[in-house]
Amino acid sequence: xxxxxxxxxxxxxxxxxxxxxxxxxxxxxxxxxxxxxxxxxxxxxxxxxxxxxxxxxxxxxxxxxxxxxxxxxxxxxxxxxxxxxxxxxxxxxxxxxxxxxxxxxxxxxxxxxxxxxxxxxxxxxxxxxxxxxxxxxxxxxxxxxxxxxxxxxxxxxxxxxxxxxxxxxxxxxxxxxxxxxxxxxxxxxxxxxxxxxxxxxxxxxxxxxxxxxxxxxxxxxxxxxxxxxxxxxxxxxxxxxxxxxxxxxxxxxxxxxxxxxxxxxx
Numbered sequence: 001x002x003x004x005x006x007x008x009x010x011x012x013x014x015x016x017x018x019x020x021x022x023x024x025x026x027x028x029x030x031x032x033x034x035x036x037x038x039x040x041x042x043x044x045x046x047x048x049x050x051x052x053x054x055x056x057x058x059x060x061x062x063x064x065x066x067x068x069x070x071x072x073x074x075x076x077x078x079x080x081x082x083x084x085x086x087x088x089x090x091x092x093x094x095x096x097x098x099x100x101x102x103x104x105x106x107x108x109x110x111x112x113x114x115x116x117x118x119x120x121x122x123x124x125x126x127x128x129x130x131x132x133x134x135x136x137x138x139x140x141x142x143x144x145x146x147x148x149x150x151x152x153x154x155x156x157x158x159x160x161x162x163x164x165x166x167x168x169x170x171x172x173x174x175x176x177x178x179x180x181x182x183x184x185x186x187x188x189x190x191x192x193x194x195x196x197x198x199x200x201x202x203x204x205x206x207x208x209x210x211x212x213x214x215x216x217x218x219x220x221x222x223x224x225x226x227x228x229x230x231x232x233x234x235x236x237x238x239x240x241x242x243x244x245x246x247x248x249x250x251x252x253x254x255x256x257x258x259x260x261x262x263x264x265x266x
Contacts, residue, residue, distance in 0.1 A: 005035040006057070012050040012206040013199060014043065021058025027117055028065040028076055028092050036095055043104045047265030050206035050213060053198045054125060055109040061134065062118025065092075070143070088148050092117060096150040099124035100221065103214040105205050109198035110134040110176075110185065116143075119167075120151035123158045126217060127201065128185040130176045131194040136184060138164075142171035157224050159183055209247035209263045 006017040016039065018025040018032075027033070043049040056062050069075035076091045077084065099106070099121075108114075108125040112133050119136045122128050138155060140147050147155075147168060155164040163182050167174060176188045189197045205213055215238040223231050242248055246266040254261035 002035075004029075004032050005039060007039065009049075010199075011203075012048060012210075013053065013202040014049055014051075015053045015055065015195070015199070018054075018056045018062055021056070021060070023066070023068075024060040024063035024113070025056040025058070025118065026064060026066040027062050027095065027121060028069075030076070030091060033091060033095050037098045040098045040102045040104075044102060047210040049104055050208070050210050051202040052104055052106045053109050053195070053202050054106055054121075055111050055195065055198070056118075058112075059133075060112040060118070061108070061110045061114040062121055063113065064116030064118040064120070064139075067143075092149045096120070096124055096154065103217065105213055105217050107198050107202055107205075109194050110136075111191065111194055113137070115139055116147075117149045117151070120147060120149050120154055123151070123154035126220070129187045129189065129194065129198050129201065130179055130185040131191045132176050132188060133191050134176045134179070134185075134188075136167070136174045136179055137171060138167040139171040141169060207260065209245070209251060209261070210265050211245055211247060212242055215242065 004019055006019045008015045008017075018027065020026060020032075027036075043052060066075065070077045076087045079087065105127070106125040108122040108128040110122055110128060110130040112131065113135055114122045115137045116139050119138050122136065138147060138151055140151070146152075152164070152168060155167060158164075159182050166172075174182065174184065176185070179185045180188045187197060219231060219235060219238065222234055226234075247261070247263045250263060251261045
């Protein structure tokens with residue numbers, strides 16, 4: 001399982017690389033989903049990890065589902081309608097639920113095509129940077145299927161209903177420049193600059209106390225689902241917790257002393 005998702009650590013930032021380049025990094029296999037779930041659980045429990053950069057090995061970010069298995073109706077695509085329904089629920093749909101529950105800020109460094117579930121995986125991240133070689137396609141309809149992994153939800157929340165409808169109903173490619181214009185990504189850089197740019201952004205996140213970035217991320221996610229009054233109540237509770245952390249005290253001292261804070265996750 002470790003070979004499917006390569007993990008590198010530098011200070012408080014981890015880089016995860018989807019490592020099936022010969023298949024263009026599909027993510028629908030059970031072993032790959034297990035690898036994501038296990039590592040998401042791990043970093044959730046480790047306050048020393050303050051940000052994750054997600055990218056793909058080789059020329060693609062992720063081709064999404066395994067088209068060979070889909071064509072042959074094997075693996076997660078085997079069986080009748082009932083088996084397929086349960087296969088999706090017990091398989092690929094575990095990934096969006098785990099990503100949505102993740103507390104650690106995640107940055108997608110989209111190095112190449114992000115297609116189908118691969119496009120949706122990028123949308124599950126909090127921030128996205130693309131290489132000029134990157135492009136996105138919510139291509140399910142072109143295969144006579146629909147976004148079975150929650151893509152309609154994530155894409156709508158990322159770029160709004162009109163742009164999401166254009167992508168989901170045509171299945172057409174969106175190149176990096178258009179992705180920037182639409183707000184799919186925050187930045188487009190040359191290929192050699194992609195990981196340095198993603199790591200620079202990750203360091204800007206990771207310089208802050210872990211509890212504050214994690215709770216801020218949760219508030220952003222809850223704001224997609226709940227009315228203002230509910231988010232305000234949750235904000236008040238999280239703020240009360242924040243005020244009683246050692247890292248908050250350290251941040252205030254560092255501000256007064258005009259230096260960088262040294263945070264311990266307490």
